[in-house]
Amino acid sequence: MENKREEKAAMQEAVALLRKQLLTGNNCVDWLQQLKKALLHSSGKEITGTVQAMESALGDYVRLEEEQSAFLKAHGSSRMSAFLASQPDSVERDVAFRLVDKVNVLGKELRESIALNQELMSRSKDYIDYHMNLMSGVKAGTIYSAPGGPGRDGGRDRKMFDSSV
Secondary structure, rough: HHHHHHOOOOOOHHHHHHHHHHHHHHHHHHHHHHHHHHHHOOOOOHHHHHHHHHHHHHHHHHHHHHHHHHHHOOOOOOHHHHHOOOOOOHHHHHHHHHHHHHHHHHHHHHHHHHHHHOOOOOOOOHHHHHHHHHOOOOOOOOOOOOOOOOOOOOOOOOOOOOOOO
């Protein structure tokens, strides 16, 4: 009887963890979408505020993953789906399996959104660097120089940003 109570408590804790993870993950996806919009519309103030809010949401998501890892370690399982499979049939188990599927899909969406935003940030930086170099008149350095001629940097003593332009 005590064992059944422990199993039920473990299932309830697993469902609660998965629900929190799903809610927090959806919050992260929303912030990532707002960041994407801000990056596309080049609003520096919006980007800063969105990144700060997103960092907090992603931190919460990471803490929930750590909490889930501790839960799984305490129950001797490597994955949530393996833990659920070891539990007896119940309504909570069915709900938990559906939540695991949703969390997995959400995790994939988060990874894709993060990769997209990283690419947008990289392109924004490259765009800014390019235009700063154009405005400052910085020219690309020569690869080869004649003996005794100006050095690799075309005689410039000082570089501004990068000299790839």
